[in-house]
Amino acid sequence: MAEYCIGLMSGTSLDGVDGVLVDFSDAKLHVLARASLPFEPLFRAELLALNSPTHNELHRAALAGNQIAAAYAQVVQQLLEQVASSASDTIKISAIGAHGQTVRHQPHRTSNDAAGVGYTLQLNNPALLAELTGITVVADFRSRDIAAGGQGAPLVPAFHQFVFGQAGTTVSVLNLGGIANVSVLPANPSEPVLGFDCGPGNALMDAWCQQQTGQPFDTGGAWAASGQCLPELLARLRDEPYFNQAPPKSTGRDLFSLTWLQNKLQGFASxxxxxxxxxxxxxxASACVDCVNSYAKESKLLVVCGGGAFNTELLRRLQAGLPQLQVTTSDQHGLPALDVEAAAFAWLARQAIQRQPGNLPSATGAAGPRVLGAIYPA
Structure with missing residues (x-):
């Protein structure tokens, strides 16, 4: 029986929306269509501002959620138009998995948190998206895991296991979005999958490049390759306590922001x-290398996905730091690097409508498996 879901992802890099239409009809997934929509510079700046306390933020966040839903609907339309021109039969979409735009991720209990749990916040309006598309929407995937005592992140390890797991071989999957997260898929399927955030992925590199050159990112890492690493500055950056925390752990722009970087750069103005x-x-690179060396010693393969997979200089440094591993991109394993996260949320939406767990307690630290996401029927 044919089963189709759409996954939509707008990640920490704040560059726009990626969407895929996935066929889950057999044991493997097949991406039938892909589409993307960049954020306009002013909207990107607004989302970036909403990552920190700001004036009238509740009203602005609600409007931003509406705008994200409208952008999601445009990407859904692009996907449906692609398959309509090639499919002999009308494709019925079971659900849309819409992650939303993370502007706060605070999974730890704070001193004034009477409920004893943290929270995560993704801007979105899934009700509006369901109205605009006429398709069931699944959203707010992270909150249930946090309510169960987990980090609410990373949620992709279960999907990585589904797509990249290899019986008899330990595989590590490194997602290089705005934040870098690693999944360790054990050779023995009965052993638990491990997954956690390593630290910054592209977020700081992109922010610095944008500030200094006006370009949204360092294409291929060419600008970085023309420079020299500053050991004293690297030591100061690596002094952040997060890097020494044991998993499960997760992070975001709440910590690794341009403000964090500017504070660390004091004394390096010249x-x-x-x-x-x-x-x-x-x-x-070094944060990811340390994580793989510490928690994935048996790995022989590192599969890299996300926007960072196009940073040649970053991949070179990963391979130099992990000579015992073969560093590849997910394209070489059947799923393009920019499709992986969107496909993960298509899979998570499918899990939700089938009332199947989407989290891995071994990765997030939740009290147990949970069905993730709130469902907005068509």
Whole structure:
């Protein structure tokens, strides 16, 4: 029986919306269509501002959620138009998995948190998206895991196991979005999958590149490759306590923001921009290398996905730090790097409508498996 879901992802990089239409009709997934929609610069700036306390933020966040839903609907329309021109039969979409735009991720209990749990907040309006598309929408995937005592992140390890797991071989999957997260898929399927956030992925590199050059990102890592890593600055950046925390753990722009970076850069005002970019690239690479060496010693393969998979300099540094592993991209394993996260939320939506768990307690630290997401019927 044919079964189709759409996954929509707008990640920490704040560059726009990625969407895929996935066929789950057999044991493997097949991406039938993909589409993307970049955020306009002013809207991207608004989302970035909403990552921190700001004026009239509740009203602005609600409007931003409406705008994200409208952007999601445009991407859904693009996907449906692609398959309509090639499919002999009308494709019925079971659900849309719409992650939303994370602007707060605070999974830990705070001193004034009477409920004893933290929270996560993704801007979205799934009710509006259901109205605009006429398709069932699943959203707010992270909150249930946090309510069960978990981090609410990363949620992709279960999907990574579904797509990239290999019986008899331990595989590590590194997602390089705005934040970097690693999944360790054990050779023995009966052993638990491990997954957690390593630290910054592209977020700091992109922010510095945008500030210094006006470009949204360092294409291929060429600017970083033209510079030299600054050991003293790298040591200061690596002094952040998060890097020494044991998993389960997760992070976001709440911590690794441009403000965090500017505070760390005090005393380095005379440094060349490309040297700081080289140091930020090494920060991402070294944090990921340390995580793999500490928690995935048996891995022989590292599968890289997300936007960072296109950063040649970053991949070079990963391979240099992990000579015992073969560093590849997910494209070489049947799923393009930019499709992986969107496909993960298509899979999570499918899990939700089938009332199947979407989290892995071994990765998030939740009290047990949970069905993730709130369902907005068509």
């Amino acid at each position: 440094s060349r921009g490309q040297d700081i970019q080289a140091t930020l690239t090494e920060l991402t």
